[in-house]
Amino acid sequence: MKKKQNCRIEKPEIMILKFQKILRLFVLLMAGIILMNGCVDKDFDAPDPLDIPLGEVHTIAELRQMFAAGGNQPIKFTEDVTVFGVITMDASSGNIYRSAFLQDETAAINLRLMSPGGLYQGDSLRLNLKGTTLGSYENMLQIDSVHVGNSIEKLSTMVDVEPALVNINTLLSDAGYQARLIKLENVEFHNNELGQTFADPDNLIAQNRILKDCDGNQIIVRTSGYANFAGAPIPDGNGSIIAVLAQFRDDRQLFIRNIDEVVMNDDRCPVPGEDMDPITIAEIKELFNQGTTSVPPNRRLEGVVISDREHDNHPGQNLYLMDENGDGLAIRFAAFHDYDLGDQIRILAGSLPISRFNGLLQISDIPLGNGVLLGDGVLPEPTLTTIDNLKSNFDNFESTLIRIENVVIPPAGTFNGNITVSDDTGEAIMYTYPYASFANTPVTPGIYNITVIASYYNQVQLLLRNLNDLEFVDEYDPGETDLLTIAEIRDIYNDGANSVPAGYSIEGVIISDKDNGNTTGRNAVIQDETAGIMLRFTSNHDLNLGDKVKVHVGTAELSEFNGLLQINNIPNGNASLLQTGVSVEPVETTIQNLLGNMDTFESTLVRIVNATITGGSNFQGERTVNDGTGNIIMFTRNDATFAGESLPTDAVTLTAVVTVFNTPQIFIRNLNDIE
Template sequence: MKLKQIILISFSAFMLFLMAGCVKSEFDMPEITPIPYDPNKVITIAELKQIDPLTFPYKYDDDYSLFATVVMDDKSGNIYKSAFIQDATGGINIRLFSAGGLYQGDYIRINLKNTVVSQYQKLWQIDSIDVDKNIEKLATWACTTTIYGEPKPIVEPTLVNINTIKTDAFQSQLIRLDNVQFFETEIGNYFANPNNQFENVNRILMDCDWNTIIVRTSGFANFADKILPSGRGSLIAVVSRYRDDYQLLIRSFNEVTFNEPRCDDDETNIITIQEIKDLFAEGEVNLPPNVIIRAVVVSDREGDNMSSRNAVIMDGSGAGITLRFTATHNFNLGDLIRISAGTLPLELYAGLLQINNIPNGNVNLIGPGTLPQPVETTVAEVIANINVYESTLVTFANATITGGTTFATPGTTHGSLTLSDGTGTITLFTYNWAEFAGSTVPSGPVTITGIVSINNTPQFLIRNLNDIVE
């Protein structure tokens, strides 16, 4: 008997809880609201974004209202004192005086009086929002189905692609990406640093065409210590922006579903640099269709002793080659890169073999690579086998540099000094724009590392002053 009473009391309490949580499925227009509302002063997110940025920070001094749905809250810890809202015209970030109070799926009205509209590093936001004074919650995710007699707006993620996101058309909106995966160099890492909650971490997401975007995660996110999935699949997130970088903010680890095999390069399409050189020696002037090159950059963009459109790469075959881009590139010493090289031309420029006319969009950064060890050799050996050593890293020991006191004359004259190691001599060439052009040349013997090049005759280029050990 007592057991039946306990069950009856427990059931009654549960039903009262449900009734309190969802009293009715339709809210009538309230006669009185503590937050002012003028039906003639309602704007959309798109209309709000018509504010001239020259007027930022723009403060509302009247009782305008904005209706929207919360598409991301701060419950997961991936954002703080913040939320993202969306209506039929767009999305925007809102900044709150205090954390909590808004939840994913809430349909709200914001009274904009005393709020401030601005852009933070190109991200639109409404700042200075007091949840109690500025926001009327009209519906929650779980309960209300209609608002003022109309169906409650429900925001579903929009299926997009990475390139579309970068048009800024989906800023602060809920999106879904299909057939995406994390970069291979990211696999095995956590979403963020589980040992430092105050660190936000960027991970690189890519599609099967090698378009990339950042997934940014706070160390406070409740999935920060989850390991990045190694497969391919779909992801739901909110689009954020920081300057010119678009970032995806994940709401829940459960919205990352990567259960399919990865779409990595077909190994049969990868060509080595030595194979490229062999093809050229056989008379080929274009690379085969669909080939992929994966190699490490051994030139130093920051040292600047090369054209800004050139880079030198080496791969596991031990060979190297010079790349000639159609525009200035941004690849650094040690970067592991992937080149869609199908049908690109192979040409000699003043005797130096290079892959020419490479569209910058054909080259992707994979991540940090492993630099090859320079081959320790002699000047005589290099000159006798210049086609083997061109565009590779070598080291000469007990070498001397003569012919000038500085490597070049900055902004005026390129430097052509003489490098000798006792077995022969080679031109040590330095561009007048090199970062170290005006530096003093060592007077005594040195161990020197650099790139073997050709400009009608063999040349040697150091990348930076760290290439010289006295």
């Protein structure tokens, strides 16, 4: 077996001199052979040692300077240019593909090969760059389109390059280490990585694992799912690692060459925060109630994660934590975290801000490094309560796990958004974020026992962690509903309610025209003898202009959108057709009167006589209507069938629906509204 050379990388000029000596000896040898065999008629050509020209020689550092001087734009080599170096990482482990890393005494660079194989760790070589391109892929400098057979001459093999002993901070801050072989000591994989493998060999998926030092500095170790060590377990000790430093966008990441170069048999770093004083959630709440807006210095907080990151029903920076006393608190990191349901964690909370965000108490702006995974925790049992008790004593339940039994979940389309749920004692909003894994799952109406996190966003909110938090009890039967007039609905909102009471419906006539596209597909304007209101369904509806309908609106959200009152998130199945072709007589008014009585006219049909329309050549967009008493905006959507039609030049009688978009507006349904 050939003995491995252990040497430093020689300077390019020394390698050139050696190459030239070899060349002179070769020429003299060939001349002697020719003299001795001059009379022999050879029928073959001697191999040409100059098949790969030398050309101008550059160091790798000079190539990097050349790229920077060119404005970081790709450089195509069309002349003979040579670079010398040693291969520090090849593709034999499967951790990289059609790629290698080349290093000389000055710097290092990634080689992208035209075909796999041919280069091996320890190969000392010269590379002719003609035909290759010097460029950057996601901030990683590389020489692309390297043909191993045509562009490379191996000068020796099994050259052992000594890795540079550095620390994580240096790798993160010094761009000069890009592509170089390095060694880190006194490092370990983050607690969150323990129990994992380097990658996913079954599905051939690459993974990033976090490596850290005892000061909490972190760097990514990236491993391909094709690596021959992808299924190896993450070591749970402390020690050293030899790797090549790569980069992807702004992330510095390490590529392991061989699993034997990961040696971590020593004791792990002390758990951060051991020298800090513990603080409870109750103490944090008391401090905030007394006017303190930050956690006292040198404090640590511990608890169990009760939220479920896997199903995403909360922002990625957030989690909900309960401590051993049963108190809960919202925790917000500065970036997405990776703590899972049931993790026992420690927060280095000293001096971090305490605040309320839309009413929810939280510790915020927590650096990811201030979180420490301690292991698997024990999930607390949810506290049994009622909706009324929850609302009356929210401070006791805030950010904790609760259970409410015999909760009515009404028809609601999908889980996405607000659903008003109720028990025998009251109503509450159950909210699902649009990016939750179950957001688009259809809701099966029924009576349920629910386990939720008691949260707050301007009002009490119930957050499911996943659909396993729903325990079906019985089918939902709304039974007969009582009728409310639209005027009564508006009064309910004006009195401070944000939802329609359970068990009520409205009846009225649709005065908007979905077929002509001047309202969005989910919206319909309904009017009865008392008033009008905007209906917003959970998906596009099929209600036509002139349809008389009954709509079950019990527990539906009442809210304003840019000033327009609407009944929001109505399941489409809650509307039933009573009659078609019903006309509503518009109320004749002046613009001045309309603007002075918007509470009366909002979402109703009006007629304005002697009206002129100005502001453009067609209907599309905002146009100004004037009747001699005042001006009002008439808005036409781009999607309206008549948006491109020419505006009338003469005064007209206008039938329109009164609406609001920050300011009062009107819109016509179709061109029949112009007389």
